[in-house]
Amino acid sequence: MSSRDAILARVRRSIGSSGADLTRRATVIDRLTRRPKSVIPARGQLPPDERTALFCAKAEAVFASVKRVQSATEVPEAVVSYLRSNNLPQAVRMGADGRLSALPWNTQRQLIVAVGPSAGDDLVCVSYADAGVAETGTAILTSGPHNPTTLNFLPDHHLIVVHAGTIAGDYETVWAQLRDRFGVGVLPRTVNMITGPSRSADIEQTLLLGAHGPRSLHLIVVG
């Protein structure tokens, strides 16, 4: 008997089921298709403006910095101003995501924009979030040909553009959007939920920012 069959047989024996039990199968199929939501915290269930405000406040509480802009056309300027105020060279790397490439980067003449995945030598990378979650100030990013995951972890500074219209109250709302976009039971290789910059408290329980991922997380919230 293979280990697979042996393990499943032992599990069934312990549970006291033959595995052919139709009621149990129906229960499992029901849960996987109905996907009950159970307890959703009230704190994120707000009108859009307040939801965005909660998202920003929660992100700042975990040491992300937040810049709000009125329209997407202001994003390149916000990026340049972040670089300047942190004494960083005018260079960023980003994916070929259409939501980013459509922005007026040519208005920032000194800024060098590299496109593609990171090999580990970029100080600053820019990503576009698929969604935000207000209840904890979390940005959700998905991998794909135009959104390499290395951009989210290798740079010292990670800048994420979040459209206010995509900020949900809770995680469950975002899962539903992912199912609509990729299909039920299907996800891209990586879905990142990012809540603040990298940190560690492994030395004497002292909280230090900038462990292995980005030392700084800057959210540019549009709208």
Added chain:
Amino acid sequence: MSVHPTSPEFKSNAHGALHSPSLQKAMGNVEKGFIEKRRIAAEALPEFEALRDSARDIKNHTLAHLDLYLEAFEKRVLEAGGHVHWAADAAEANAIILDICQKAGARTVTKGKSMISEEIGLNAHLEANGIKPIETDLGEYIIQLRGEAPSHIIAPAIHVNKEEVEADFRRVHTHLDAKRDLTAPTSLLAEARGELRARFLAADVGITGANFLVAETGTSIIVTNEGNGDLTQILPKTHVVVASIEKITPTLNDVAQILRVLGRSATGQEMSVYTTLSTGPKRAGDLDGPENYHVVLLDNGRSAMLGTEFEDMLRCIRCGACMNHCPVYHAIGGHAYGWVYPGPMGAVLTPSLIGVDQGGHLPNASTFCGRCESVCPMRIPLPKMMRHWREREFERHLTARTTRWALRAWAFAATHPKLYGLGTRIATRALSFLGRKKGRFTSLPLAGGWTTWRDMPAPEGSTFRTEWKKRGRK
């Protein structure tokens, strides 16, 4: 298991721990940090208690249908282009992972923090076969340099003081300037980041654990703060996930319920920094990510716990809240427990996984104060299960002879109420008389184990039953 347990020597381990000044200093950080942070986070979420119920119910449902959810998970992993391996025990899991590494031509592997990898002794197995495992979580990196096991399931180097970390870094990072300043914890962190960055980029295989395996999508999820787990699972060509079978969770909505209690219970964070969902290898057109994705599902004793009085333990999500709140753990640290899992969850899990003959002392190291159960996000009745182990230990005649005699004497007295009343009245009066000056005893015959560490309060003159009767008459 490959890690040789010292759990049978628990008593001498604990004795050594109590006499170690550096350990006692380090353990002070547990009490002052974790407890307050968890309390604040729990109080800030009005739904926290309801979420604990929800999380418990989800896991109970999953365990009752575990075979079917495992099959559903496997199907989705295969559909996403990944591989699933089943390992009955530690040896089989190690063999599977070694084989994957060898086929990938691996010389070095990076590792995200994984308690399962500790449980199966994966590092020793890889090293014995010429493959270098590199722990990348800061705490795990520190203890790997020291050749130690983790002493806490989420803060593996909690027993190490910063001066010791500095000494270890100076000993190992000899290519760096000997005169560099490492007094600040930030400089230690920066040095580890610098040292590990090249290792991340050079590794052939990345091995992570999983906080969740999602049946709905065939996804493995890791929850971390440092980002090391992510660099481990996106940079190498091959990503191996090793996880035990009870990590299965039906749907993403179920994951969201448990996530809301996990971070809050562990570190007092409303959400850990990186919660990452990995599904299969990279897709057509993806410019980064692993080309191969393997999940190793480990049983190693779990299936035998199902359907027994220890089944509730399989709800554990490894947050560490039980040990953070445990007075015994605070006093002796994690290493004294002698195997992989310390604290209250370790006291229940260790005898289940390595046998009550090996781990039977651990459930005895509890005052049954109940703090662990009161903070457990999954509402696991830890004290009750420790009692079950004590009973099993007694039944199997593994309890020390003196303990058995004492229990027998106690049982006799407790079933003869008049004799019991007389005995306690005499003892109470005698102790009350002897302790009348100080109101406490700094030493007592046969009770040195107590009075060495704290005073024994002297009784105030009469027994509980006498006082109870008096009040009843009023």
